[in-house]
Amino acid sequence: MSKKILSVVLSVVLLAVLPLSLASCGEANPNQVTLNVFNWGEYISNGEDGSLDVIAEFEKQTGIKVNYTTFETNEALYNKMKTGGVSYDVIIPSDYMIGKMIQEDMLEKLDFSNIPNYELIDDRFKSSEVAPYDPEGAYSVPYTWGRVGLIYNTKYVTEPVNSWNILWDETYKNQILMFDNSRDAFGIAQFLLGQSVNTEDTAELEQAAALLQQQSVVSPVYAMDQILEKMPSEDAYIAPYYVGDCLTMCDENEDLTFTVPQEGTNLFLDAMCIPKGTKHKKEAEQFINFMCSTEVAYANIEYIAYSSPQVEAAAQHKEYLVQEYGDEIAQAIYPEDLSNTQMFLTLSEEANQTMTDLWVKVKTAN
């Protein structure tokens, strides 16, 4: 009997230790520093099609080894960090998640004397007006940014498009795609209603949900990644999406174009941060600095096709866009004026629950 208990205990212990032993395999050479970098999938220039292999270049220049892994959502990143196991040295979360991590004391303050290239980051993204998630600008270095726009097919939509209203237009019944996540979908309704996208007022959220419910007249199809396929294949005529991805879709189908509606839109930004508990803070800052150099920032933005906050890379990228796509598109990707945008901030748990519940109701009714 006691033997049995012993073997149960042993098995459980073995199971628990397994991930640890796997994680420690990486650091064979004690003198070589290994940086654990955790980024979004397909979010760095990787040497494909003659582009710069950023990670390999960094390893070559500095002799620091990079263990590069990717995540799919901010929530997945957050959960990984909370449950522990592996410690990361550089992470690239989005605006609202950085705000949440700062609140929960999960990030290290950066030593900007180790990041001289921080000078090259556009001052607009250092102001607390545009980037309220990190008001002191002490924890994060912007990596990419972008806005939400409307992509549409000019073959079927001939009228000028400049308002989110078109997503409610019965003329395009059955041909409209809508964001399949509550925050982005509510955002659109809130811009139309002139609300703050960060409101926690139940009455305002209900008002936005009611507007979303009215979309039933056009029988919208809810989708996220599938938009990337459905728009170029002309399975739908109009969809909201992130402008960087809109540009990619326009490459696939010449009839597609996009705009950023007049009511305002969501500005999102992903930034590099160093989590608490890192053993290689200096090397991590070195990595962040490397990512901010003009050559690397340009290679990355060319690959990702969002907007760069690094001024020199942005200028280069904008010039390329003007040549390739014309002034209007270049303006949409690199607008001079960001006053008509709002950034998502972390909502309280109660407001989040209210929004999720309302969202389920909207979707099950439509």
Next chain:
Amino acid sequence: MKKRAALPYIVWMLVFTIVPMIMVVYFAFTTKDGAFTLENLIQVKEYAGTFWESIKLGAVSTLLCLLLGYPMAAIMARSKAHVQRTLVLLCMMPMWMNFLLRTYAWMTILENNGLLNSLLQLIGLPKLQMINTSGAIVLGMVYNFLPFMIIPIYTVMVKLDTRLVEAAQDLGCNWLGVFRRVIFPLSVPGIISGITMVFVPAASTFIISKLLGGGTMLIGDIIELQITGGANNLNLGAAMSLVLMIIVLITMMVMNVFGDREGEVALT
């Protein structure tokens, strides 16, 4: 000796079945701060409509799988040995590919400008609205879960004693009688495990409805949203899972009673 051999399975069950089940129950009856509450379960009733819709689509898919799978299993069981091996292999082969990829492929086939509609247009027929309908969801489920219906029925049927069939025929029973009174009752255990293996995943599926149903919300999607969505409300998600488990359990119990009775008929 025997007991020791079973130990890894006991540990496995403990770590991956019993513990998660206890966690689901714990989360379902507690608030975020860990205090006892019935609030989560009361809230679940708001989603009664979605529960009903999921069970309905799951049941329709299971029925279709049974109607398609049963004859297939019977044909397979009666084929020559090498044909049997090939057929079983063909049944399993789609499962070598990731489930998500196969569902994405159906999306491409069923779309308004997809493969099927292009084909229809090519031969001068009007386009059909197939994607984003509940029919598409059922199709996706039947396609994905059909092997889980065929294999258990086939396994039972292939072991069926052919002498019983011969005896019935010798005693002057026609083919319909043989099927109704010998083959069918003896294959009931296979049907029951087939139904279980199809109905349970079908009723709780969450990605098929999203991809083929144009973002239709079935109960699986709502549970997923509680975990991955901004709300991060594991407690409500757990309460929904618990209710779904109980509904499935009751359905299975009813079916097993029915199955036992069928089995008795065969013996008498």
